Amino acid sequence: MSDPVEDYLSSLAAALQGPKRTKARMVAEARGDLNDAVSERTRAGLSYEHAAEQAVREFGTAAExxxxxxxxxxxxxxxxxxxxxxxxxxxxxxxxxxxxxxxxxxxxxxxxxxxxxxxxxxxxxxxxxxxxxxxxxxxxxxxxxxxxxxxxxxxxxxxxxxxxxxxxxxxxxxxxxxxxxxxxxxxxxxxxxxxxxxxxxxxxxxxxxxxxx
Structure with missing residues (x-):
């Protein structure tokens, strides 16, 4: 089963062009924020999949x-x-x-x-x-x-x-x-x-x- 967070980050990274280190830093920061949001929701009782989908949705679309x-x-x-x-x-x-x-x-x-x-x-x-x-x-x-x-x-x-x-x-x-x-x-x-x-x-x-x- 695919990971909504990683799928989201992969699509975001693919759409961006620029210095590799800078892009990697930006994607890593987004991953950290998303993982924190997912952890907060799973502690509240949501399954990982639902928590990840919700966190990605609230984070904003890749296009945005x-x-x-x-x-x-x-x-x-x-x-x-x-x-x-x-x-x-x-x-x-x-x-x-x-x-x-x-x-x-x-x-x-x-x-x-x-x-x-x-x-x-x-x-x-x-x-x-x-x-x-x-x-x-x-x-x-x-x-x-x-x-x-x-x-x-x-x-x-x-x-x-x-x-x-x-x-x-x-x-x-x-x-x-x-x-x-x-x-x-x-x-x-x-x-x-x-x-x-x-x-x-x-x-x-x-x-x-x-x-x-």
Missing amino acids: LVGSWQRELTIAQARHTARAVALTVPFVIVCWTLLQRADDSFWHLPRAAQHLAIVSAAAAVLAAVTLAATGTLSRWFPTPDRLPLTIAWAGTAASMSMAIATLALALSAALGTDWVLLTFACVLAAASHALVAGSARSCRRCARLITDL
Whole structure:
């Protein structure tokens, strides 16, 4: 026989998108509240099944909770993406600077890749703004509705510039003399791309969900 509480929590978790730890914490808190409600009713003489059904019914339908919970998860995902951008982009920019000083062949890289490094820098600035707007400033000002989608696309743009930079650095490593430093920068850019691209993709998905609510 299925458990009404676990069935309810499973449907709720399936409807939510966002950082795994945050979602797991929210579902665990809901499980704790429901278990307390069920225990209170069983002590009053109800069977577990009836107590669980009653507790779930009074807790609210999954559809009713998804709206507010998804907004919280979307903000959490936006912060996750902003942190990923803020932490990785500066390292990539430092690599470009080091390469500029270490090897003249750096300037043989496509100009487009150098311009895309500026895009990454702009995304890092926006990431810092996002962290502030969803952190300390959120105590006094509401988080703009479009901010999660904005940082999602900024992260996407930054990840694309990292991908192009990775290809350019790989080519330079193959043709240049200081291939050790170039290879290190290439690996760092590739890892940064993977981290930011995945987080930005999840952020876009979350932002679309709250738009549809």
